[in-house]
Amino acid sequence: MQLNKVSATTRTTSGKGVARRLRASGKIPAVAYSKGGAAQHLTVSPEEVSAALHSDKGKNAVVEIEVDGKNTLHAMIQEYQYHPVSRELLHADFIEVSESAPVEVLVPLRLTGKAKGVVLGGKLRQVFRDLPIRCLPSAIPVEIVYDITEVDLDGHVAASDLALPDGVAVLLPPKRTVLSIAVDRKAKAEDDAEKEKEDAKEAAKAKK
Numbered sequence: 001m002q003l004n005k006v007s008a009t010t011r012t013t014s015g016k017g018v019a020r021r022l023r024a025s026g027k028i029p030a031v032a033y034s035k036g037g038a039a040q041h042l043t044v045s046p047e048e049v050s051a052a053l054h055s056d057k058g059k060n061a062v063v064e065i066e067v068d069g070k071n072t073l074h075a076m077i078q079e080y081q082y083h084p085v086s087r088e089l090l091h092a093d094f095i096e097v098s099e100s101a102p103v104e105v106l107v108p109l110r111l112t113g114k115a116k117g118v119v120l121g122g123k124l125r126q127v128f129r130d131l132p133i134r135c136l137p138s139a140i141p142v143e144i145v146y147d148i149t150e151v152d153l154d155g156h157v158a159a160s161d162l163a164l165p166d167g168v169a170v171l172l173p174p175k176r177t178v179l180s181i182a183v184d185r186k187a188k189a190e191d192d193a194e195k196e197k198e199d200a201k202e203a204a205k206a207k208k
Contacts, residue, residue, distance in 0.1 A: 003064040003074070004052035008032075008042040010068055019091070028089055032065060032075055034096040042067065046089040052077060056142045060105045062097060076103070076137070097137045104171065106130040107141055109178065113149035117181030122153045126179045131162075132171040139167040148179065156180035 008030065011018070019029050022043055030049070032040040042065075052061045059077050066072050075094035083090055097103055109131050111124075118124055131144055146162060160174035172178070 003062055004048070004055060006044055006048045006052070006063050006065045007069075008044045008065050008067050011041050011043050014041060023088075023090070028091060030092045030094065032067075032073065032094040032096060033078070034073070040067065044092065049077065049080070049092045050089055053080065057140060060107065060140045062137045062140075063094070065094065074099070074137070076105075099137060101136075102134050103137055103140070104132065104134050105140060107133050108143045110143045110145050111148050111179065112145060113147045115148040115151040115155075115181050117151055117153040117155055120153050122181040122183055124148070124179065125182050128172075128178045131178070133164075133168050134171055135165075135168040139165065141165050141168060144170075146179075148181075151179075151181050153181055153183055 011029070014029070022029055026045070027043045028046045028049070030042045030044045032042055034040075044065075049063075052063050053059060055061045059080075062074055062076055064072060065075055073096050075096045077092060078095040079091075079093040080089060081091045082088065107130060109126070109128055111126065115122070115124060133140075133144075144162060144164065146157065148157070151157060156177045157179045158174060159170050159172040159176045159178055162170060162178065164170060
């Protein structure tokens with residue numbers, strides 16, 4: 001598993017003044033949380049954190065944090081904060097992960113193809129844009145892809161219908177609908193009314 005690397009130094013001070021001075025020097029404050037251990041207050045490079053956030057996996061990327069040039073921990077970005085105007089990264093929180101322990105994350109669901117039901121006038125309703133999954137950190141996929149070409153009018157796709165990579169489980173009930181093709185009731189009613197008018201016209205012609 002190729003990891004984004006983040007160099008960090010420990011810090012013993014905190015507060016708004018400290019954060020401002022760090023940002024003025026080109027660094028940002030960060031905190032690394034470990035399960036069962038104390039939080040480590042760190043100073044990191046915003047460019048290195050941004051590189052992880054802008055990688056294919058984004059927030060789901062596993063980073064290798066080297067603390068003070070000696071201690072290394074693997075972590076994921078738990079929270080981060082941007083400046084509302086400049087969009088500069090202001091702060092980041094990390095959560096330590098283990099390669100042997102599964103994690104729970106949200107992964108985008110990307111649909112491909114054009115559904116039969118949409119071609120026939122139905123409307124695509126995607127219930128989940130992101131899917132909750134559980135897997136080892138190294139097995140986190142960039143996205144889950146589903147081809148909707150064969151989904152017909154009034155058709156639906158359940159969580160159990162998704163093809164998932166090995167070692168990945170979706171945290172939804174098997175029968176939970178993730179997408180459907182709904183009939184446009186208003187359009188159908190208008191079509192039926194139009195058809196009834198045409199049938200009435202044809203019937204009137206036949207009587208003459």
